[in-house]
Amino acid sequence: MGSAGGPQARYGSGCGGLAADGHGMALYRWPAIASSGESERMTENITTMRAAVCVGAGGPEMLEIREVPVPAVREGWSLVKVRGAGLNRSELRTRRGHSPSVRFPRVLGIECVGTLAISTHSTLRDGARVAAVMGEMGRDFDGGYAEYALLPNDLLMPIETTLPWEVLAALPETYLTAQGALDMLGITPDHQGRLLIRGGTASVGLAAASIAAGYGFDTAATTRRPAKADTLTKAGVDHVLLDHGEPLADSLHDLWPEGPDYILDLIGTATLVDSLRLVRRGGTVCMSGSLSGWLIPDFEPIAQIPSGTKLTAFHSDNYKGSAGAPLLQRVVHQIEAGRYRPNIDRVFTLDDIAAAHTYMENNEATGKLVVLP
Numbered sequence: 069m070g071s072a073g074g075p076q077a078r079y080g081s082g083c084g085g086l087a088a089d090g091h092g093m094a095l096y097r098w099p100a101i102a103s104s105g106e107s108e109r110m111t112e113n114i115t116t117m118r119a120a121v122c123v124g125a126g127g128p129e130m131l132e133i134r135e136v137p138v139p140a141v142r143e144g145w146s147l148v149k150v151r152g153a154g155l156n157r158s159e160l161r162t163r164r165g166h167s168p169s170v171r172f173p174r175v176l177g178i179e180c181v182g183t184l185a186i187s188t189h190s191t192l193r194d195g196a197r198v199a200a201v202m203g204e205m206g207r208d209f210d211g212g213y214a215e216y217a218l219l220p221n222d223l224l225m226p227i228e229t230t231l232p233w234e235v236l237a238a239l240p241e242t243y244l245t246a247q248g249a250l251d252m253l254g255i256t257p258d259h260q261g262r263l264l265i266r267g268g269t270a271s272v273g274l275a276a277a278s279i280a281a282g283y284g285f286d287t288a289a290t291t292r293r294p295a296k297a298d299t300l301t302k303a304g305v306d307h308v309l310l311d312h313g314e315p316l317a318d319s320l321h322d323l324w325p326e327g328p329d330y331i332l333d334l335i336g337t338a339t340l341v342d343s344l345r346l347v348r349r350g351g352t353v354c355m356s357g358s359l360s361g362w363l364i365p366d367f368e369p370i371a372q373i374p375s376g377t378k379l380t381a382f383h384s385d386n387y388k389g390s391a392g393a394p395l396l397q398r399v400v401h402q403i404e405a406g407r408y409r410p411n412i413d414r415v416f417t418l419d420d421i422a423a424a425h426t427y428m429e430n431n432e433a434t435g436k437l438v439v440l441p
């Protein structure tokens with residue numbers, strides 16, 4: 069990838085750094101950004117903004133940078149000055165035309181962080197720092213790939229933090245999904261257990277590993293690429309398993325003869341039936357990812373779910389708005405304290421959005437991709 073159209077920066081140097089390595093997990097410290105005195109109210113007469121508009125179903129070239137009108141504020145909706153947006157595979161699927169309800173042209177982006185430019189919210193004032201995920205953002209209405217986004221008030225999650233925007237932007241969808249999936253599995257800090265994460269190098273997998281390591285869980289995770297083992301270890305994974313596309317039984321049973329108590333399956337449909345076999349009898353499998361596709365042909369629940377084994381799922385729409393706000397604030401505090409990692413692979417500018425989608429589609433990332441408008 070050349071410099072023109074390539075990523076803005078390889079993340080790491082200059083934006084934060086390794087501060088200590090006291091318990092086997094890297095601890096990160098971040099330079100603070102101003103936390104007060106911000107007034108983001110649109111006092112200037114700004115009428116247009118830059119946005120990455122998906123003009124039709126197809127490849128990354130469908131994402132066009134355009135000058136478009138700033139959305140007009142209306143009752144129940146507030147205008148957010150977007151400071152950063154995490155990229156997601158669901159946006160990639162939408163761009164390809166696999167979200168039947170989405171009509172083009174559309175500004176994609178199911179999450180963003182920023183400041184309130186014009187608030188109609190009952191308690192949040194102009195300048196408040198907020199995050200938002202899901203709720204048909206970037207699908208039914210324009211999303212985070214823009215300088216401004218008009219969002220329903222009930223999606224707004226206030227965030228107190230001094231983290232840099234690119235770090236904050238990496239957290240909402242990824243960490244809320246990881247936390248939600250662990251919650252569905254019934255994993256808490258109050259008990260110990262064995263957790264297998266399938267698709268461990270996905271940004272959601274790395275976030276789940278951070279949380280589980282913080283709980284003191286014994287954690288294993290899979291990758292198809294040996295070169296990514298180190299990333300898993302740094303995220304807090306105790307045992308790295310190589311996934312050769314075959315059932316994992318041998319390597320897993322060498323590690324845990326009875327099987328794991330919990331499996332978080334992000335690969336999804338290609339591995340779910342195998343996961344149900346691998347988890348210890350009575351254990352729980354949570355499907356939260358679809359890296360391998362959406363449907364399991366000929367799935368026979370009675371035959372393929374061992375008696376007593378539990379199957380659950382998590383959808384991040386359940387942790388949008390007020391449901392997710394306290395969880396996200398807790399994650400932010402853990403990142404600030406250096407206990408969780410933001411797992412950022414690269415930061416792109418809005419101009420490089422097509423290159424960012426190509427990078428994601430080619431599975432080149434190990435961690436979260438962020439775009440800054």
Ligand SMILES: NC(=O)c1ccc[n+]([C@@H]2O[C@H](COP(=O)([O-])OP(=O)(O)OC[C@H]3O[C@@H](n4cnc5c(N)ncnc54)[C@H](OP(=O)(O)O)[C@@H]3O)[C@@H](O)[C@H]2O)c1
Binds near residue numbers: 334
């Ligand atoms: N339930 C929800 O609400 C929710 C929310 C957010 C995301 N998700 C889903 O969760 C999954 C992970 O999302 P993410 O953003 O964390 O992904 P990501 O960071 O883009 O994941 C990238 C990694 O996934 C692995 N991978 C890709 N295709 C694979 C395949 N066919 N089989 C096995 N591994 C594959 C590769 O790792 P290796 O090269 O190391 O094998 C790749 O580097 C996605 O399916 C996403 O749509 C669900």
